[in-house]
Amino acid sequence: MTAMLSRQRPRPRATLVLSIAVLAFFVLIGCMSLIWLPQDPTDFVSTDPFAPPSAGIWLGTDQLGRDVLSRLMDGTRITLLMAFAATLLAHLIGDTLGLLAALRGGLLDAVLSRIVDVILSLPKIIVGLVVVAALGASIPVLVVVAAFVYAAGVFRISRALGADLVRLDYMQIARSRGEGLGWLLFGEMLPHVVRPLATDFALRMSFAILFMSSLSFVGLGVQPPMADWGGMAKENLEGLSTNPLAAIAPAAAIALVSIALNLLVDALDGEAGSGR
């Protein structure tokens, strides 16, 4: 009763604008890295490793004397694209199977749900380490591993969302009409779950960035000389005393994008909550 009478305060739009601005900035940098970079990211611009910032080399150099800023910008594209691809794949698999399990129920639901329980019970990073160690650290392997470990969580969410819908009268009516699987899943159910799943997408992508950065940090991620944020943080850790920016800048980028994605989720959630 008290909950019913409590007032809801509309969420400020500032969070939404801010988070989108941060994400747009990084996407822009990622696009720009294809056309122009201050230096060649694999070129040795200085003979000094961990040289402090100077003219033309604004963030200094890394452990091999390469331009940190150029590598950071190049790494933006690689990190974001890989995380996006992994999250997209996780959602394609997780959403389809989750909604299907909700719709069909019975044995299919039981089997899929137990498989997902098993996947979720394993520590993600260990699964990642084992698979990457076995298959080698290539971009396709990394993307598929990340998609695989996160598809389980996506399945849980889309199955729960779907289970709420299946009991509704319009689903029953569509089924009694004799509608096929395609229409039930994508015609009737999908329009309702798009919004919460989009919210999950953003959150899941921040997890994927952290996951892949962690793999890179232990040396099983994107392989040198290619740059990604997690790998850069690892490579340049020992230079913290001479050019701290070389390790802190990529770490800060990871933090910024993750926080922006989480704020976006919050803002979207608030919008969805007040819209109903």
Add this chain to the structure above:
Amino acid sequence: MTAPGKVLAVEDLTIVSNAGTRVVDGVSLRVARGEVLALIGASGSGKTTLALAALGHLRPGLARQAGTVRLDGADVFAMTAQQLNDLRGRKVAYVAQSAAAAFNPRLRLTDQVIESALLHGAQSESAARLRATDLFRYLALPNPETIGRRFPYQVSGGQLQRFMIAMGLQEEPLLLVCDEPTSALDVTTQVEVMRLLKNAIADNDTAALFVSHDLAVVAQIATRIAVMRAGRIVECGPTAEIIAAPREDYTRALIAACGHLPGRDGALVPAAAPHTDGLEARSIVAGYGRAEGGQPAVLSLRDVDLAVGRGEIVAVIGESGSGKSTLARVLAGLHAPASGTLRLAGAPLAALDRDRSKAERRRIQLVVQMADTALNPRHSLRRILGRTLKFFHGLTGAQAEARMADLLARVSLPAEYLDRYPTQISGGEKQRVNLARALAAEPEVLICDEITSALDTIVAQSIIALVKGLRDELGLAVIFISHDLATVADIANRVTVLRHGRVVEAGPTAAVLTAPQNPYTKLLTASVPELRVGWLEDAAATRDDLSAALRQGPSEAVPA
């Protein structure tokens, strides 16, 4: 400011929505101790908004533009959140329509009833528990000393509504705001809860605001009636005066739409002999849970027969739990019966929809109670109707457009509604769209499962007239499921009364309504609210007599 004895004084209150609509438009009213003011009007008339304003509450998206609400002399909209918390429960209490939604299913009932008194520090825990037990006894709850230890799902809907009333009365408030407190109950339970509520208000000398869309219910309990329309009070006066001499057309329409059994006026649909050219169900046994020895664990239907012919309406009447919705689902092929046979136009019909042919599925169409959940809110009406046309008849493009316009005209909706979404139309209009979708299949049998229960009286009447028209003009066989005898009295050719999954009485409407044989049918006919002062007391007396008879009856092997 406030006249002595006035508990609630509303002055020139105007509440606007974000969209700029005046939901409550310059309303003034006063309620004194011992007085019950009923706010009556169709959905969207602003009656609930006005009642909640008495609690100092505005739903999100609403704002007070002008006016004051004074409770016991204090302006509730000038209060801080803390002051409002102290006020609610203590001076003003709220009894919601859906007790099931108002209780936390994981907390014991007594704990929830006394929670607000403990939070306010108004009563010690032991005193609060004593008071609650007294209230349970007063509200005629069985085993008042122990029933409060149960969880909400362990009591019936009527009992839960009584706990809701107990919660409202716990701190002896000056004003009780009741929002459709009996609308969600079965008719026979409604009589009991209304009587208890009426006595409770009188014995506590409480003032009450009573929101309802049903004039017959209100007439039993209110001392004064305020009729609301489009945010304004169009008519206000003592109950007897409003009923005897309504001034506004709208009030007259409300009175005309009031449920009454026409059997007493002699205007009944001629009874037809049972037909078999529609849908026929024989010896249906159905239930839920794991089957043991060929019988499901929980039986909802026991050996039920039902037949409906083309061009007739057969009503199935029963309370919640009587198995009537299970029957609808069995007929529609959504629930597999444990045993029994179905025939469509004389030919055997498979039990489950997936075993039925597309043509068979097309010929039987189901319309359900909740118009909201029956329409996919993300689909425009064009998509909703168009899908059925394409699916069953392969109609697309201009042909489909023309047919959709026909269908909307058939259910009296304008053609431009095709581009609207379900959220953009009213509850009654949604139910019309549901009917239109069923008609798009060009069915022979229409199963209507409580299609008017969620609608207010006048809208429900128009839907019933529509269904009657479909039977007469299209020759449909209609199975009309309802919990309310009065709803179907005007249109049904035959009536089947279900109780605990058994048919207790079946026959032509006139015979069942005017000379019911089974005590349960008698109780049902006696429970239909009549628009006269004093009916409640008569009905309660009849109820007590018949309940005793029912308890001794041989068909009562299964407890409710």
